[in-house]
Amino acid sequence: MATKASPYLPADIAHLNPDEITQGYWDSCSRRELAIQRCTACGHFQHPPKQICGSCRAFDLALAPTSGRGKVFTFIVVHHPVHPALGPHLPYNVALVELEDAPGVRIVTNVVDTPPEEIQIGMPVEVAWEEPHPGTVLPRFRRREVNE
């Protein structure tokens, strides 16, 4: 089936409000590039972007492109909507994805293509970009096949 997937959650749930610290991250998302803030002094990765390094307090921070691959660190499946707009989308998952090439970083996201009963801790995933409305590009994740 080559149908275009609809957004995982309602489009109006996601309203970005970037500031000077997070703007670069969202700009990279709009290019479909998952870039994580990294300290150029000590190499520490951190997310979401902050003004200073959480490890060495340096101000020398830059965005480092990643592969977008990772694993499910943990997740929940929501059965009771926290907002009426989410009611038709039950059950939905909220996952923490640990990125392969940004040690220590875990992104709050959703796994978009997997039934709730099949999501597992440690499941390999890769970024799956969603643009619920023009200009808003969100990093969500889908299951990734691993051939070893």
Ligand SMILES: [Zn+2]
């Ligand atoms: Zn640092």
